[in-house]
Amino acid sequence: MTKKTKLFNQKDLLAYFFIAGAGAIVQLVSGGLIKDWFKLPYESSILPAYYISLIVGFILTKLFAFDARKSQQTNREMIKFLMVATFSGFVTWFFSIIPYRFIQTFYTDYLFQIPFSYKRINVTQISTTITGMGFSFLSNFVLHKTFTFKSSGFYDRFKDLIR
Secondary structure, rough: OOOOOOOOHHHHHHHHHHHHHHHHHHHHHHHHHHHOOOOHHHHHHHHHHHHHHHHHHHHHHHHHOOOOOOOOOHHHHHHHHHHHHHHHHHHHHHHHHHHHHHHHHHOOOEHHHHHOOOEEEEEEHHHHHHHHHHHHHHHHHHHHHHHHHOOOOOOHHHHHOOO
């Protein structure tokens, strides 16, 4: 018999918040590096950075967030995780770009010069990226808890369908 837990229980939400924080740091750093190294516009650096942070996110979520460490369903969870992450990647992109374009309509970017460095950080882009990450956090948490790391029978039905 499986025990039922409410969707937003404190333990899972707190664990997922810290894990998402690690993924957010990876995403912000890799997004900045991608943008600088490849000379990409802001809009084009969001999704590649999101997918880099996905690797960190899957491993940490599996191990620590939803008690799925010993589930013996890693392949199934990876496929479901990728499906959810693809949706949430577009949530991140959408809720990062829309506020950024809105702000650009009325204001210029706020840049912060790092002391003793030539590097300037675009605070506007970081702020709008964090906004997108917040919306993605909510969709990810709900979908990972109710779909990715929960045995729903979906994967078995899908496998049967493609055979």
